[in-house]
Amino acid sequence: xxxxxxxxxxxxxxxxxxxxxxxxxxDVVIHTLNRETISTFTAESNKFIAxxxxxxxxxxxxxxxxxxxxxxxxxxxxxxxxxxxxxMGEGSLHIDMSTIAPATAIEVSTALAGVxxxxxxxxxxxxxxxxxxxxxxxxxxGAESDVERAMPLFEKMGKTIVHVGASGAGQVVKACNQVxxxxxxxxxxxxxxLGAKAGVDPEKILQVLGGGLANSRVMELKGQNAISGKFAxxxxxxxxxxxxxxxxxxxxxxxxxxxVTALVQQFFEALTVAGRGDLDHSSLITIYEDLAHYRIGxxxxx
Amino acid sequence: xxxxxxxxxxxxxxxxxxxxxxxxxxDVVIHTLNRETISTFTAESNKFIAxxxxxxxxxxxxxxxxxxxxxxxxxxxxxxxxxxxxxMGEGSLHIDMSTIAPATAIEVSTALAGVxxxxxxxxxxxxxxxxxxxxxxxxxxGAESDVERAMPLFEKMGKTIVHVGASGAGQVVKACNQVxxxxxxxxxxxxxxLGAKAGVDPEKILQVLGGGLANSRVMELKGQNAISGKFAxxxxxxxxxxxxxxxxxxxxxxxxxxxVTALVQQFFEALTVAGRGDLDHSSLITIYEDLAHYRIGxxxxx
Numbered sequence: 375x376x377x378x379x380x381x382x383x384x385x386x387x388x389x390x391x392x393x394x395x396x397x398x399x400x401d402v403v404i405h406t407l408n409r410e411t412i413s414t415f416t417a418e419s420n421k422f423i424a425x426x427x428x429x430x431x432x433x434x435x436x437x438x439x440x441x442x443x444x445x446x447x448x449x450x451x452x453x454x455x456x457x458x459x460x461x462m463g464e465g466s467l468h469i470d471m472s473t474i475a476p477a478t479a480i481e482v483s484t485a486l487a488g489v490x491x492x493x494x495x496x497x498x499x500x501x502x503x504x505x506x507x508x509x510x511x512x513x514x515x516g517a518e519s520d521v522e523r524a525m526p527l528f529e530k531m532g533k534t535i536v537h538v539g540a541s542g543a544g545q546v547v548k549a550c551n552q553v554x555x556x557x558x559x560x561x562x563x564x565x566x567x568l569g570a571k572a573g574v575d576p577e578k579i580l581q582v583l584g585g586g587l588a589n590s591r592v593m594e595l596k597g598q599n600a601i602s603g604k605f606a607x608x609x610x611x612x613x614x615x616x617x618x619x620x621x622x623x624x625x626x627x628x629x630x631x632x633x634v635t636a637l638v639q640q641f642f643e644a645l646t647v648a649g650r651g652d653l654d655h656s657s658l659i660t661i662y663e664d665l666a667h668y669r670i671g672x673x674x675x676x
Numbered sequence: 677x678x679x680x681x682x683x684x685x686x687x688x689x690x691x692x693x694x695x696x697x698x699x700x701x702x703d704v705v706i707h708t709l710n711r712e713t714i715s716t717f718t719a720e721s722n723k724f725i726a727x728x729x730x731x732x733x734x735x736x737x738x739x740x741x742x743x744x745x746x747x748x749x750x751x752x753x754x755x756x757x758x759x760x761x762x763x764m765g766e767g768s769l770h771i772d773m774s775t776i777a778p779a780t781a782i783e784v785s786t787a788l789a790g791v792x793x794x795x796x797x798x799x800x801x802x803x804x805x806x807x808x809x810x811x812x813x814x815x816x817x818g819a820e821s822d823v824e825r826a827m828p829l830f831e832k833m834g835k836t837i838v839h840v841g842a843s844g845a846g847q848v849v850k851a852c853n854q855v856x857x858x859x860x861x862x863x864x865x866x867x868x869x870l871g872a873k874a875g876v877d878p879e880k881i882l883q884v885l886g887g888g889l890a891n892s893r894v895m896e897l898k899g900q901n902a903i904s905g906k907f908a909x910x911x912x913x914x915x916x917x918x919x920x921x922x923x924x925x926x927x928x929x930x931x932x933x934x935x936v937t938a939l940v941q942q943f944f945e946a947l948t949v950a951g952r953g954d955l956d957h958s959s960l961i962t963i964y965e966d967l968a969h970y971r972i973g974x975x976x977x978x
Contacts, residue, residue, distance in 0.1 A: 511884060511887050550868070550881055553863065554867040561859030568926060569852040571931065574848050582815050588853045591892065
């Protein structure tokens, strides 16, 4: 008989991730707020089984993955009414792959431990393309034995899977990742606007800086977006803004002042204020174009 | 008969650069403030010829390279008493490879044009290792014909040589480079301190973040320095601080606000205030360690 796994949250990321599990032979018990998505999936393959609530999922599957927008949704699904906790017990494992606050990950893990269940926080990076290509990076926090148990599932969805520490550590590392990406965007943006407004061809700036210590993955993959003014996501500003809030709160909790992240976070707020929350995060450069009253690329385009 | 080239400024960078030219067969007319260095060089090879002033160098060589600490020194050597300008005329070429203000590069170039001489600004990146291995990146501003004339010299000292625009453009791109490197250090530092103080092994943070969009050359090459507390230069804080001042001034001149660079520049000032101006620039992380009252690496070590 095929193994069964639960999957809650079939959004842009969750859809391809759940499909990889079904394609690998798992029976996947699904739940999501959009009823049409449920119908689509159950029509698509008999490996998908609809469940009505998170509790219902946990009754039918000992291992349940969640892929949700933010901390409140994970708390609600895990610990709320008809939540996972009402059906989980000894031998149950909750794997949360959402990006949420480390403190919430620990809160959920602790609550589930109270009924004998286990939990992992396992946020991902790599975006929609990484999810579709089963090439996600997965940073996992929790107990070693639980990570071993989850590994076959992770291997169906990701390529780089690293156990980074105890419960909450996965979310901490994801916050670190989002801090570094955002600030690297600021670095590239300030360099490009300084050079371009001074009259240097921004293509040459990318070429020269890419050959030395200044280079970054952000510049390699998103430099052309930044100078062309084409900002189709990719990864949306509003999601990165949410992740920077998580990082700032984690800094407050841990006692780590993050002055540069705080400033860059304010520019992400400004992007949303300017109506650019749905653009790719490489559109950070437009804030600098506004400040310098100078546009490198074409008119904004989503 | 061998071609002759002048070289003024035999510091950490200038020494190996001048030696590459002599090894390639050029007669190199040298001038520098340190008399011992002059003696060492003339004793080392008869390809080195001592000159007493910049004017003296320009009298003996149609092409003169300068490699000096900052804008005032370049202005003095080029335009001051017994400066290059007193002996330069039609057919003379001044190649300044120092890192200085774009405005000063343009000032020197314009003044030399007044006596019929030409000028290039050609700052480098790659540090002492790049100079020793003739692997510098050289970003060149000036006229195409002058760049062509200088190219055989550049090829003896560097690997990546890009003509980025008119006079001053080389210095602009160098300023962009230093902005991006400094802010990428801030990005890595905030990510590492956030994760490490929250209890995650910093080695794992480097491993996971290095595999994704967060990666940077700074993290690849200097991540281990940052978490080990070993900060032997490399590139000294005080020099990077100087370069950030140049970038901020260039931003002011051009009308480009650089808020993140401004903040990071203040942290470089703080490093100097703390007596760390002679450490490698990766020591930026120590400012965050101070702010968070938490040390990732060992005690500071130069």
